[in-house]
Amino acid sequence: MSQIQVAQSKLETLKKEALEKIQAAPSSQALYQVKVEYWGKSGHVTEIMKEMAALPKEDKPGFGKLVNEVKQALEEAYVKAEDGLKVKEIEARMQSEELDLTLPGVPRAVGSEHPVSSVTNEIVAILGRLGYSLRQGPLIESDFYNFEALNIPKNHPARDMQDTFFVDQTHVLRTHTSPIQVHVYQSEKPPLRLIGTGAVFRCDSDISHLPHFHQIEGICVDEKVSMADLKGTISFFVKEFFGASLAVRFRPSFFPFTEPSAEVDCQCPICKGNGCSLCKQSGWIEIGGCGLVNPKVFEQSNIDTSKWQGFAFGFGIERMAIIKYGITDIRLFPENDLRFLGQFVTGGAL
Numbered sequence: 001m002s003q004i005q006v007a008q009s010k011l012e013t014l015k016k017e018a019l020e021k022i023q024a025a026p027s028s029q030a031l032y033q034v035k036v037e038y039w040g041k042s043g044h045v046t047e048i049m050k051e052m053a054a055l056p057k058e059d060k061p062g063f064g065k066l067v068n069e070v071k072q073a074l075e076e077a078y079v080k081a082e083d084g085l086k087v088k089e090i091e092a093r094m095q096s097e098e099l100d101l102t103l104p105g106v107p108r109a110v111g112s113e114h115p116v117s118s119v120t121n122e123i124v125a126i127l128g129r130l131g132y133s134l135r136q137g138p139l140i141e142s143d144f145y146n147f148e149a150l151n152i153p154k155n156h157p158a159r160d161m162q163d164t165f166f167v168d169q170t171h172v173l174r175t176h177t178s179p180i181q182v183h184v185y186q187s188e189k190p191p192l193r194l195i196g197t198g199a200v201f202r203c204d205s206d207i208s209h210l211p212h213f214h215q216i217e218g219i220c221v222d223e224k225v226s227m228a229d230l231k232g233t234i235s236f237f238v239k240e241f242f243g244a245s246l247a248v249r250f251r252p253s254f255f256p257f258t259e260p261s262a263e264v265d266c267q268c269p270i271c272k273g274n275g276c277s278l279c280k281q282s283g284w285i286e287i288g289g290c291g292l293v294n295p296k297v298f299e300q301s302n303i304d305t306s307k308w309q310g311f312a313f314g315f316g317i318e319r320m321a322i323i324k325y326g327i328t329d330i331r332l333f334p335e336n337d338l339r340f341l342g343q344f345v346t347g348g349a350l
């Protein structure tokens, strides 16, 4: 036998062997092993190419072509066998791994509104039923809107009531939502029933004060507005929000932008008025201030004070949430600990 004949018959034998093994492979994994053994990178058929070096020159191209044809034939047989095996394997898996529809599902963490957002939305909805609609204002205010236009002149001791973060000489992180009143008086015509909400900032931090908290401002301007309207509105709103069980009281107070002014207290939900650390033993928690709009504020915005009167109120949203849910430390709100926030999720824990 010539050299080429030897090589050819060796190739034929390998092909026959490989085809038999392909047919007999019991699994796609075993099948792959056949591929590795015969026409993988260092498989027998691949290796036989090395013998080409010893062949006479004129036999080389023919032999190379033959090797490639064998490889191709093996690959085709492989793909066909693999298809068949895969189908069988899937069928076997479907039989053995029966799907148990009664097993509990994989629980997924569900996000939820932050309690500050849900309390804000609730307050907006209650006041919405009284005809109040929502406005917003900038977080960085000029000295004019935050103080001056609200009758808090420069160097006036009333400025000390609010420890302020100054951005520059004339701008501050707003210390309250009352500047929204001024924006509204300048851009809308009475009669008005509006609320403003959002973040406010003060250089203050302890168990019942945060440097970054939220307020809601209520504004009512009409032709005949009295303290009785203010008291009626706030009492209704507080009862709707907390339920009838917590008492409300009004204490005479002072704000430069209202005259007369009052502070609104709600009975402490923890001790029900007996005195505890949250209410500093007083039995009451302050939720905000209110009063009849000082005519000086209206005059700044050219509202005719002989025709229009108004009342305004400003409440701390975290304070209201604390009272409603009996939370003992206001600093829990910005911490964003999921163990705290998860307690406010309706319909399941986080």
Ligand code: DAH
Pocket: 175, 176, 177, 178, 217, 218, 255, 257, 258, 261, 288, 289, 290, 291, 292, 311, 312, 313, 314, 315
């Ligand atoms: N802006 C006041 C504060 O943050 C709260 C306040 C008091 C708002 C009286 C009002 C008001 O609208 O009438 O301390």
